[in-house]
Structures are given as C-alpha cells and as structure tokens.
Amino acid sequence: MTNIEKRASFIAIRYTQHITSEEMLEVGRKQRSLTIGIPLDTDKSENRVSLTPQGVELLVENGHKVVIESGVGERANYFDRDFAEAGAIVASGKDEVFRSDIILKISPPTEEEIEMMTNDQVILSYLQFSKQTRESIVKMMNRRINAVAYEFMRDNEGCYPVIQSMSEIEGYAAISIASEYLSKAHGGKGVLLGGITGVSPTEVVIIGAGTAGEFAARAALGLGCQIKVFDNSYQNLRELERNLGQRVFTSVLHPHVLTKALKSADAVVASLRYFENDTAFYITCEQIEQMKPGSVIVDLSIGDGRCFESMAASSHDPDKPFINKNGVIHYMTPNVASRVSRTASIALSNIIAPIILKMANAGGIHQLVKEDLGVSNGTYLYKGILTNQYIGNSLGLPSKDIGLLLAAF
Numbered sequence: 390m391t392n393i394e395k396r397a398s399f400i401a402i403r404y405t406q407h408i409t410s411e412e413m414l415e416v417g418r419k420q421r422s423l424t425i426g427i428p429l430d431t432d433k434s435e436n437r438v439s440l441t442p443q444g445v446e447l448l449v450e451n452g453h454k455v456v457i458e459s460g461v462g463e464r465a466n467y468f469d470r471d472f473a474e475a476g477a478i479v480a481s482g483k484d485e486v487f488r489s490d491i492i493l494k495i496s497p498p499t500e501e502e503i504e505m506m507t508n509d510q511v512i513l514s515y516l517q518f519s520k521q522t523r524e525s526i527v528k529m530m531n532r533r534i535n536a537v538a539y540e541f542m543r544d545n546e547g548c549y550p551v552i553q554s555m556s557e558i559e560g561y562a563a564i565s566i567a568s569e570y571l572s573k574a575h576g577g578k579g580v581l582l583g584g585i586t587g588v589s590p591t592e593v594v595i596i597g598a599g600t601a602g603e604f605a606a607r608a609a610l611g612l613g614c615q616i617k618v619f620d621n622s623y624q625n626l627r628e629l630e631r632n633l634g635q636r637v638f639t640s641v642l643h644p645h646v647l648t649k650a651l652k653s654a655d656a657v658v659a660s661l662r663y664f665e666n667d668t669a670f671y672i673t674c675e676q677i678e679q680m681k682p683g684s685v686i687v688d689l690s691i692g693d694g695r696c697f698e699s700m701a702a703s704s705h706d707p708d709k710p711f712i713n714k715n716g717v718i719h720y721m722t723p724n725v726a727s728r729v730s731r732t733a734s735i736a737l738s739n740i741i742a743p744i745i746l747k748m749a750n751a752g753g754i755h756q757l758v759k760e761d762l763g764v765s766n767g768t769y770l771y772k773g774i775l776t777n778q779y780i781g782n783s784l785g786l787p788s789k790d791i792g793l794l795l796a797a798f
Contacts, residue, residue, distance in 0.1 A: 421752050422452050425745060426489030429458040432496040434722075436464035436730030437737060439493035439513070442475035444738035448745060449476030458486050465730040491748070493741065497521065503528045509772065511535045511754045513741065516769060516780075523784040526775065530786075533773030535754050539737075541777070542744075542767035553600050554736040556689075559725045560604025560660065563687045564612070566725070567593070567656035570685045570711060570718050577718060578683030580655060584613030592617070594650050596672070596696060597660035598625035598639070601689050603632055605658045610637075617650045621661070647672070652679050657686040659696035671698045682716035691723050759795050772798070 425448060427439060438461055440448075445455045455477040459469055469479045480486050487505040492498070494514035498506070503525060506512070516538035529536060539551040568582035569575065571591070584590030593609045595602050598620035606629065609616050617638040620626050626639040640646050651657065651672070657680075659672070677686070677697065688696050697719070710722040726733040744764065751757040758765040769777040774789055781788030 420452075420750050422454070423491055423745065423749050423753075424454040424456065424489040425491045425493060426486035427455070427457045427461050427493045428483050428486045428502065429461045430494060430496050431499055431502075434724060434727065435495050436727045437495050437734045438462045438465050438467060438730075439495060439734075439737055439741055441465075441734055441738040442467055442471040442477075443735075444742035445472055445477045446475040447742050451746060451749070453745070453749060454478065454489075456480055456486050456489055458483055462734070465734040467731075467734070491745065491754075493745075495737075497525070498529070500525055500528060503532065503534075506532055506534055508533045509535065511537070511748075513537045513539065513744075515539050516541065518780065518783070521780075521784075523786065526770075526780065526784060526786060529770055530773045530775060534770050535768065535772065536770035537754075537764060537767045538769050539741075539767070541769065543763040545763065550740050551737065554740065555726045555733065556600035556660070557604045558729060558733055558736065559689050560601040560606075560658075561608045562725050562728055563601070563605050563658045563660070563689055564593070564608035564656075566687050566720055566728075567658065567685045568612075570720060571655060571683070575711065575718065576683070576713060577685060578655065578681070582609075582612055582614060582656065584615075590615050591655040592650075592653055594619070594647075594654040594657045595660070596620070596642075596647075596657065597690075598622070598629040599660060601660035602658070603629050605660065606633060606637065610635075617654075619647055619650070648676050648679065651676055652681070654680060655684050657684070658689065659686070660689040661696050672696060674698050677717055678715050680717050683718070685718045685720065687720045687725075689725060691721055755798065758791065765791055765795075771795075 448455055457472050457477050457479055459479050459481055462468065462472060473479055483505060487502070490511060492510065492512040494512065497514050497517055498512060512534060540549065542549065542551060544550050564582070571577040571580050571582050573579035580591060582591050591614050593614045593616045595605050595616060595618045598618055602618060606616055606618060610633070618626065618629060619640050619642050621642050623641060630636060630639060686697060690696050711718055711720045747761065748754055748757045751760055758768055758771065768791060769775065769780055771791055771794055774794060775781050775786050776789060776791040776794065778788050780786070
C-alpha cells in the first residue's frame with residue numbers, strides 16, 4: 390500500500406471514528422443502505438475512477454452495496470480483483486450498474502446512459518459545462534434525476550474540495566509536462582527544467598495565482614527555476630507569496646510587463662479559470678510569436694475557456710496532445726489530472742466516499758441537501774428541476790432556487 394493510499398485509509402477511518410454518540414443515535418433513526426454503481430467511463434481520455442478499492446471497502450463495511458462495471462479502474466491501475474476483494478460486485482455490463490440508487494462517474498452521463506437511468510436516481514459526476522448540451526439536461530430533467538456536480542460542491546469552509554484537490558495535482562503535473570516537452574524528445578530546446586551549478590536556471594512564467602498556480606510555483610522552485618507569477622488579483626498574488634514562504638516575482642496582468650516576461654520564458658503555465666460572467670483574459674498570438682523557439686506553454690484552463698488565443702480545446706487530438714506553432718510548443722490537452730490517474734483517483738475517492746456515507750446517514754439525497762450546504766451547492770438538478778441559474782441562463786432553461794424548493798418539499 391502506497392503512502393497516499395495509507396493516508397486515504399486513515400482519513401476514512403478518522404471520518405467514521407469522529408461521529409459522536411448523539412450522532413450515532415441520529416444515524417440509527419435515519420440510516421439507509423444504499424447501492425452505489427460505478428460504470429466504465431466511455432470518454433477515452435478519462436483515466437480516473439470515482440472510488441478506489443479502499444473507498445469501496447469503507448462503504449461495504451458500513452453496510453452498503455457497490456456494483457462496478459468490469460474494467461472501470463484499469464486506467465488507474467485498479468483491477469477487477471482489487472474491487473472484488475474490497476467487497477464490490479463486478480458486473481459485465483452497464484445494465485446492472487445503472488439499477489443502483491447512486492451512480493458515480495467522472496465524465497457527465499452520455500445520452501445513452503441517461504436513457505438507462507430511472508426516476509429519482511442520483512448521479513454524482515463532473516458537469517463539464519463546456520461539453521454539455523441542452524438536450525442532455527432536458528432528458529435528465531424529464532427523468533426527474535438528482536444530479537450533483539463535483540466541481541460545484543463546497544466544504545464547510547467555503548472551498549471547493551474537488552477543484553482544489555485536482556488543481557494541486559494539475560499544478561505539479563504542469564511542471565512535469567513542461568520539463569518533458571522542453572527535452573529534445575518532443576522537439577523542445579533540449580534544456581533541463583531547473584537549475585544546476587554553472588548553468589543559468591530556466592525561467593517559468595505562471596499565469597494565475599490560484600491553487601494550480603501555487604503548486605506549479607512550488608514544483609518549479611523545487612527544481613531550481615526562476616519564476617514569475619501573474620494574476621488579475623493583487624490579493625491572490627499576496628496570498629501565494631505567503632503560502633510559498635518566500636518573495637518571488639509577482640505582477641498584475643500588465644500587458645507590457647507580461648510580454649517582456651514571455652520573451653525570456655522557457656515555459657509558461659496558465660491556470661486562470663473563469664466562472665459564470667467572468668471576462669476571459671487571452672495571451673495574444675502576437676505575444677506568443679515573440680517567445681523563444683522551443684519554449685513550451687501549458688494551458689490548464691483549456692477545458693474551461695483557455696488563456697492563449699492560439700489554442701483551442703476543440704482541436705485536441707488524443708494521439709498528439711501538442712502542436713508546434715511558430716516554434717513554440719503548445720500542450721493543449723484538457724484534464725491534466727487524468728495523466729496521473731491513480732493519484733487523482735485516490736484524491737477523488739477520499740472526498741466522495743465520506744459524502745456517500747453522509748448521504749446514507751441522512752437517509753438519502755433529499756435530506757442531505759437540506760443538511761449539507763456544500764452538497765446543496767453542488768446539486769444542479771433536484772427531482773428533475775434545474776437549480777443552477779447559470780446553466781439555465783446559458784442553455785435557455787428555467788431554473789429555480791434550491792432553497793425555495795427544499796422549503797416546498
């Protein structure tokens with residue numbers, strides 16, 4: 390068992406041990422045994438799984454049934470026998486999986502999968518709004534589905550645990566990717582990302598001082614790189630420096646200062662994310678053309694709107710995750726966390742398994758959304774009613790405030 394897996398098991402044990410005697414009495418009155426289904430993801434670029442065998446074992450030990458589709462964890466190096474030993478039932482197809490009370494996925498359900506779902510069923514997955522269609526949402530509404538989006542869920546401190554966890558992974562992974570593509574193997578400059586005695590350190594520009602930007606900065610500094618961090622928020626920049634524990638070059642997104650930094654950069658990592666009505670920031674083609682030949686740019690936000698004018702997620706080819714434009718290598722694969730699928734799966738399972746336990750202890754999704762504001766915030770369909778105003782406005786669908794709905798039901 391790896392250190393990460395041990396940590397996941399420790400957190401799970403701690404979760405179950407932290408329930409007080411009063412809460413145990415409440416659980417005794419409410420608790421419901423659930424069947425959780427995990428289908429194989431049809432998205433070939435998705436390698437993660439929502440529950441690891443350790444997460445399955447936790448749920449089974451608490452009286453729940455877990456049904457997985459054969460092969461569901463193979464892309465994260467978890468095999469059917471691992472899940473079976475943890476107590477899961479291994480199904481040969483999707484039919485048995487979709488008869489479960491709760492469906493756990495990574496990618497949002499396909500239209501074919503929606504057809505297999507039943508009234509009042511619960512699904513937890515990413516929403517991936519940029520890939521959503523009006524027809525899919527309407528089909529789920531017609532089937533009175535209860536849908537929770539991982540990226541909308543909040544914890545008690547107002548943070549988004551799934552986004553934060555995946556951003557940490559993506560920040561580290563981005564520096565690893567930049568290092569890989571700076572090598573001559575992919576047509577890069579043939580330089581080592583970092584610094585060694587007698588050789589000038591490589592320069593890394595990081596755009597976005599959020600969680601992904603912070604962890605990219607940590608990784609780059611650890612390798613001995615010189616970093617420059619840009620963000621549209623002065624507060625974010627100050628918080629990043631405080632978290633790093635040292636002074637680094639920081640600047641707001643001033644075009645002249647940024648262009649100068651890009652000219653000398655060996656690698657650029659962009660991690661700005663846009664929500665709802667945020668105004669997108671683009672690095673122009675003219676700025677990119679001034680970068681050094683063989684330099685690398687990695688856009689972690691390409692799945693949510695992109696930061697580079699010269700990049701577009703729609704042109705992504707899974708067999709060729711990068712393109713070379715004007716001598717600059719563009720790494721343009723969304724979902725960077727899926728590259729390190731086992732680590733990402735452990736992190737996801739560590740968040741999702743306790744939520745399923747809380748749902749069971751509450752007696753189901755309907756009581757949990759009343760008790761847990763974080764899950765309520767993540768719920769975008771409740772009994773088939775759209776409860777996310779942004780989705781409604783974007784797709785031309787009526788939506789209702791979930792707080793008002795909960796008061797009515």
